[in-house]
Amino acid sequence: MIFRGALILAVSMGIALISFHTASAQVKLPVVIPAVLPETQPEAKCLTPLEARLIQEGFVNVRTLDPALMVDLKYAKTDNFMGANVYGDFNCAYLRPEAALKLAEASRIIRSRYPHLRILVADALRPRSIQDKMWKLVVNTPRQRYVANPASGSMHNFGAAVDVTLYDITAGKPLDMGTPIDHFGPLAQPALETGYLLSGLLSESHLINRAILRNAMCDAGWHSLRIEWWHFDAFPTEHVRQTYTIIE
Numbered sequence: 001m002i003f004r005g006a007l008i009l010a011v012s013m014g015i016a017l018i019s020f021h022t023a024s025a026q027v028k029l030p031v032v033i034p035a036v037l038p039e040t041q042p043e044a045k046c047l048t049p050l051e052a053r054l055i056q057e058g059f060v061n062v063r064t065l066d067p068a069l070m071v072d073l074k075y076a077k078t079d080n081f082m083g084a085n086v087y088g089d090f091n092c093a094y095l096r097p098e099a100a101l102k103l104a105e106a107s108r109i110i111r112s113r114y115p116h117l118r119i120l121v122a123d124a125l126r127p128r129s130i131q132d133k134m135w136k137l138v139v140n141t142p143r144q145r146y147v148a149n150p151a152s153g154s155m156h157n158f159g160a161a162v163d164v165t166l167y168d169i170t171a172g173k174p175l176d177m178g179t180p181i182d183h184f185g186p187l188a189q190p191a192l193e194t195g196y197l198l199s200g201l202l203s204e205s206h207l208i209n210r211a212i213l214r215n216a217m218c219d220a221g222w223h224s225l226r227i228e229w230w231h232f233d234a235f236p237t238e239h240v241r242q243t244y245t246i247i248e
């Protein structure tokens, strides 16, 4: 799988350079495939030991299935509920192949219904080693209840869950869902949305935006969560725990 992943990257880079050189054919520059990807390539920062291991174990970078999927991992930055980057240089969205296909289908559905919208992935496969880091940052604090204990693992640790929102490429920003991703409070709970609309704490557009996301994801076979509008499981929890293993 490492070889196949490297081959895909090499081929994609080769094509880019060949087309560039074709545009300036009179110069007759040699076609060279660089060993290092340029900074403009979103995959440039993905070549970490973690990614190499995931590819070897058969997991799929979702952008290889659909480059229209946008990826900006919430926990690879400090702008999250922990105020810490627990991913280091890793900023790619990997899933089990079956889940990756479902996400590509959701992306296709969104683009067919709303051509100006894209799915933005804020988290996907999260190895238990990362879950350990998150747990240690919140254990014995009020935030502990919002992070799954790595002993049992979360669906992210199985490579079978995603945190997603919608990005408006015309406006150049994500849709307003009423709360940020990883807002751990009642306003984030889909089960309470109607009540918050009546009380004015959520607007009609918040509910519409969430429904657009939820409808596309569920139509592609994902399962929504009652307490987080951004979280979706690829399969029922029992199925995941009986079928798959945690990625360490």
Ligand SMILES: [Zn+2]
Pocket (backbone or CB within 6 Å): 123, 156, 161, 162, 163, 230, 231, 232
């Ligand atoms: Zn999640």
